[in-house]
Amino acid sequence: MLPESLPILKELSLEMDMLNGWMPNIQYPIRLKFEMNDDILWSVQRDQLVYVGPRYVDSMEMYNKYLSNYQPTKNQTDMMEAILKKQRQLRLFINRPQAQKHFLQFDSDFESGNLDFAFQVRINEYNCYMRCDSNSRCSHNWYHFSIVSERTQTIRINICNFSKHRSLYQRGMRPYIGINGLWKQGGHNIVFDQKNQKSSKLSFDLNLINGQKIFIAYGVPYTYTQMMQFIQTLGYNILTKTPAGIDIPILYFGEPKKRTIILTARVHPGETNSSHMMEGFLKYILTPNGEYLLQNSQVIVIPMLNPDGVIAGNFRTCLQGMDLNRQFCNPDLNTTPQIYHIKKLIEKLKNPPFVYIDMHGHSLKKNLFIYGPEYPIFGLNYLKCRVLAKLMSEATEIFRYWSGIWRVLPNKRNTARAILNQEFKIVNCFTVECSNGLYYLGSQQITKEFCNLDFEFLGQELGKQIKILLEKEIKYIEYQKDRLKNRRKKKINPYTCLLQQIQKDEEEHQIQDEDELLESESSEEEQRQKKPFVRKLQQPRQSQLRQEIECRKSFVSDRKPISKDKSIDKSQISQRPFSPQTAFKRSASSQRYANCSSKQQQLKQRLSNYGFN
Numbered sequence: 001m002l003p004e005s006l007p008i009l010k011e012l013s014l015e016m017d018m019l020n021g022w023m024p025n026i027q028y029p030i031r032l033k034f035e036m037n038d039d040i041l042w043s044v045q046r047d048q049l050v051y052v053g054p055r056y057v058d059s060m061e062m063y064n065k066y067l068s069n070y071q072p073t074k075n076q077t078d079m080m081e082a083i084l085k086k087q088r089q090l091r092l093f094i095n096r097p098q099a100q101k102h103f104l105q106f107d108s109d110f111e112s113g114n115l116d117f118a119f120q121v122r123i124n125e126y127n128c129y130m131r132c133d134s135n136s137r138c139s140h141n142w143y144h145f146s147i148v149s150e151r152t153q154t155i156r157i158n159i160c161n162f163s164k165h166r167s168l169y170q171r172g173m174r175p176y177i178g179i180n181g182l183w184k185q186g187g188h189n190i191v192f193d194q195k196n197q198k199s200s201k202l203s204f205d206l207n208l209i210n211g212q213k214i215f216i217a218y219g220v221p222y223t224y225t226q227m228m229q230f231i232q233t234l235g236y237n238i239l240t241k242t243p244a245g246i247d248i249p250i251l252y253f254g255e256p257k258k259r260t261i262i263l264t265a266r267v268h269p270g271e272t273n274s275s276h277m278m279e280g281f282l283k284y285i286l287t288p289n290g291e292y293l294l295q296n297s298q299v300i301v302i303p304m305l306n307p308d309g310v311i312a313g314n315f316r317t318c319l320q321g322m323d324l325n326r327q328f329c330n331p332d333l334n335t336t337p338q339i340y341h342i343k344k345l346i347e348k349l350k351n352p353p354f355v356y357i358d359m360h361g362h363s364l365k366k367n368l369f370i371y372g373p374e375y376p377i378f379g380l381n382y383l384k385c386r387v388l389a390k391l392m393s394e395a396t397e398i399f400r401y402w403s404g405i406w407r408v409l410p411n412k413r414n415t416a417r418a419i420l421n422q423e424f425k426i427v428n429c430f431t432v433e434c435s436n437g438l439y440y441l442g443s444q445q446i447t448k449e450f451c452n453l454d455f456e457f458l459g460q461e462l463g464k465q466i467k468i469l470l471e472k473e474i475k476y477i478e479y480q481k482d483r484l485k486n487r488r489k490k491k492i493n494p495y496t497c498l499l500q501q502i503q504k505d506e507e508e509h510q511i512q513d514e515d516e517l518l519e520s521e522s523s524e525e526e527q528r529q530k531k532p533f534v535r536k537l538q539q540p541r542q543s544q545l546r547q548e549i550e551c552r553k554s555f556v557s558d559r560k561p562i563s564k565d566k567s568i569d570k571s572q573i574s575q576r577p578f579s580p581q582t583a584f585k586r587s588a589s590s591q592r593y594a595n596c597s598s599k600q601q602q603l604k605q606r607l608s609n610y611g612f613n
C-alpha cells in the first residue's frame, strides 16, 4: 500500500509546463514535490520494501536537516511558522510506506543524497529507484546513497529509473564507490540497458564487507558544505541568495581595472566533476604560477550557481524544477536571481569579459572538451575562439580538440555561452565539458577512469592555458600599437602561428571516432522520440568544413565581384563556390554584393596581416 505518500501532483510545477509559460509561485520556503515513478507502485505489491528515502515537505525542513549552520532570518521564520505547522500536521495523515528491517541498511538522508526506494527482488538482488528532481518530471540520473551490510557478501544492484537512454555506462564507465572518503569507480558485471520507453536500468555487482559503510554515487560527490569549507579561507562575497534563501558566494581575485575572466560551475547539480575542476582552478591561481593571471586580470569565480539543487540531490534543476542553464535570455529576479545577477555584473563591467567559462560534466562523451561560440568561417573570430581549445589540446592528452563544437543548436540558444556571446560579444565564451567518468589516453586510445584528482588536474591545466591566452592577448595589443606607430618595424604577431595551425588542422582533420560525432545536443530530442542508442551522424564535420573553407578561400581570392547587372544567368551561379541557394541570395542584390566587395578587400587585408594568403 504505497503512497498517497507525498504524491507528486501532476498538475503542479514542472518543466514541460514551464515551456508553455507556467512559472512557479516563489514563496519562502519552497514547497517540494517529487514525482512518483509508476514502477514503484508495482514493486510495492510484489517485492520487499527495504528502504524509503526522505521526501522533505519544503526547502526549510530540508536545510534544517542538512546544513549545520542554516539560519533563516527571524522574519522568515515567523512568517513561515504557521504554514509549516499546518504542513507537518497534514503529514501525519499521509500514508507513508514503512520499510521492513533488513540486514542491509540503505541511507540517503544527507546533503546531496538521492535514493528514493530500495526493494529486495531476489536473495541478493535489489531494485533501487532515484528520486526525481524536485518540482520536475524530467530527471532521474543522480544517485548517491550508502549501504552497510551485516554480512560479507556480493549483491547485485539495479538502479531502475534512469531517464536518459544513452550513457557512459554503455562505454565502460562504472559507478563511483566511496570508502572512507576515497572515491573511485567500482562494481563489476556492469549492464546498462533500456527497460522501457521511459527509463533505463543500470545493474552491477558489489562486494560488501561485514560492517563496512560504502557510498555509491553517479559522480564523485561535491556538496555545498564542502565548497563553503574550501572557500572559507579564500574570502568571498555573496552574489545573491537563492529563492530558498541559500547564499551564492562569489570570489574576486586580481586587479579590478584589468581584463576580466569569469568562471562559473555547477549550474547542473549532478555534474560534480565541474566543482572538482573549479577547486583545481582556484588552487592554481593561488600558487606562484597563478601570479601572472592575478597581476594582469581580474578573476571572478562563482563556484556553485545552483546550491539548492546540489543540496537536494537533484540532477539537473534547481528546487523549482528549472534548468538554470536555459534561463540566460531573460532571467527573472525572483525565480532565477543568480542568472539575473551574473548578467547585471557583466553589464557593469567597463569592457566585456576577456574569457567566460561555464564548467559542466558530460554524460555521454569521454575526455575534456569545449563548446564555443559560432562565428562565420571567413571572420577572424572563427579562429580566435578556437585558440584556448588548441592550447589545451597541446598541453594535455585528456583534452580533445575534435570533440568540441563551435555551433549553437536551437535547444542551446538560452545557455550562458550562447547568450553572453551574443549580448556582450565575448569571443572566448565557452562551456567547458568534462566527461563524467572516462577519457581516452594516447594514440592507442586506451580508456581510463577519472578520479577527483584528475578533475582537479584539469582545472589547474585550464588555469595555465588561460594564462597563456592572456599573455598572447597582451602581446597582441602591444604588437598592434607598435604597428600603428611604426609600420616598418617588424614584430611577430603572437597569434599568427597558432591561427595558421588551427586553420590547417581544420582543413586536414579526419574524423577518428565516435566521440567526434556524438552530438549530445541531439540527445534530448532523441529521448523525446525514444530512439535507441545509435550513432547519430549529423552532416559530417569534414565535408561541412571543406565547404565552408572553400567558401572562405574564394571569398578572399581575386575573383572579380559579380557584375552589377541584375540579370544573372544560371551558369554563373553554378560556378560560384557557395551552394546555389546562398549564391542566389548573395547575388540577388547587387548593392549588397558591392558592399561585400569592399568588405572583401578589408578582410583580405586583415587576413594577410595574420599571414594568410
Ligand SMILES: [Zn+2]
Pocket: 268, 271, 360, 361
Ligand atoms: Zn551541464
